[in-house]
Amino acid sequence: MLFSEDFSKEDCAKSKRRFYIVGGLLLLIGVLSLAMPLLASFAIETLVGFFLLAVGFSNALGAYGAFREGVSPWQQAFMAAISIVAGVLFLTHPLAGVMTLSILLAAYFLADGVLRVVEYFRMRAVGGSLWVLLSGILSIILAFMMWRNFFEGAVVIGIILGFDLIFGGLSLIMLGRGLSELGKRL
Numbered sequence: 001m002l003f004s005e006d007f008s009k010e011d012c013a014k015s016k017r018r019f020y021i022v023g024g025l026l027l028l029i030g031v032l033s034l035a036m037p038l039l040a041s042f043a044i045e046t047l048v049g050f051f052l053l054a055v056g057f058s059n060a061l062g063a064y065g066a067f068r069e070g071v072s073p074w075q076q077a078f079m080a081a082i083s084i085v086a087g088v089l090f091l092t093h094p095l096a097g098v099m100t101l102s103i104l105l106a107a108y109f110l111a112d113g114v115l116r117v118v119e120y121f122r123m124r125a126v127g128g129s130l131w132v133l134l135s136g137i138l139s140i141i142l143a144f145m146m147w148r149n150f151f152e153g154a155v156v157i158g159i160i161l162g163f164d165l166i167f168g169g170l171s172l173i174m175l176g177r178g179l180s181e182l183g184k185r186l
Contacts, residue, residue: 012179012180012182012183013183015176015179016176016177016179016180016183017176018176019172019173019175019176019179020172020173020176022169022172023168023169023170023171023172023173023175023176024169024173025169026165026166026168026169026172027165027166027169027170027173028169029165029169030161030162030163030164030165030166030167030168030169031162031166032162033158033159033161033162033165034158034159034162034163034166035162036158037155037156037157037158037159037162038155038158039158040157040158040161040162041098041101041155041156041157041158041161042094042098044101044157044158044161045090045094045097045098045101045157046090046091046094048090048097048101049087049088049089049090049091049097050087050091051087052083052084052086052087052090053083053084053087053088053091054087055083055087056079056080056081056082056083056084056085056086056087057080057084058080059076059077059079059080059083060077060080060081060084062076062080063076063077063080098157101157102146102156102157103147105146105157105160105161106143106144106146106147107143108143109139109140109142109143109146109160109164110139110140110143110144112136112139112164113135113136113137113138113139113140113141113142113143114136114140115136116132116133116135116136116139116171117133117136117137117140118136119132119136120132120133120136123175126175126178126179126182127177127178127179127181127182128171128174128175128176128177128178128179129175129178131170131171131174131175132171132175134167134171135167135168135170135171138163138164138167139164139167142160142163142164145160146160
C-alpha cells in the first residue's frame with residue numbers, strides 16, 4: 001500500500017491502526033531497553049543463542065532424515081554443527097556474544113537507516129514522513145557510533161537499541177497520524 005501513489009480511505013484506516021499499534025509497542029520496548037540497557041543487551045544475546053541452537057537442531061534433524069534416505073546432505077550437516085556450536089558459545093560466553101552482536105547490530109542499523117531514508121523518498125507526500133527520514137538518519141549515526149565503540153560491551157547495545165526503537169516507534173506513530181489526516185482529505 002505505501003509503495004503506490006494512490007491511497008484509498010480504507011488503506012489509510014487499516015495502515016493507520018497498524019502503525020499506531022506497532023509504533024506504540026516499539027516505543028514501550030525502547031523505553032524499557034533504555035531503563036535496563038545491560039539487561040536488554042544480555043536478553044538479546046541469550047535469545048540469539050537459543051535461536052542458533054534451534055536452527056542448528058532443526059538442520060541436524062533434517063540432515064539425519066536425509067542420511068537415512070540415502071542422500072548425503074553434508075552442507076546441511078555442516079551448517080547444523082556451526083549453528084549449534086555458535087549457539088553454545090553465545091550461551092556459555094555471553095560477553096563475547098554481546099561484542100559479536102554489537103558488530104552485527106552496527107551493520108543492521110546501517111542497512112535499516114539506509115532503507116528508511118530510501119522509504120522517505122517513496123512516501124514523502126504523506127504527512128509525518130519526515131519522521132521516517134529522521135529515524136533513518138539516526139539509525140545511520142547509531143551504526144557508526146556502534147562500529148566505533150563495539151568493544152565497550154554490553155550496555156551500548158541496550159542503549160542504542162532503546163533509542164532506535166523509540167525513534168522507530170515515534171516515526172510509525174507520526175506516520176499513522178499523517179495517514180489519519182490523509183484519510184480525512186480523501
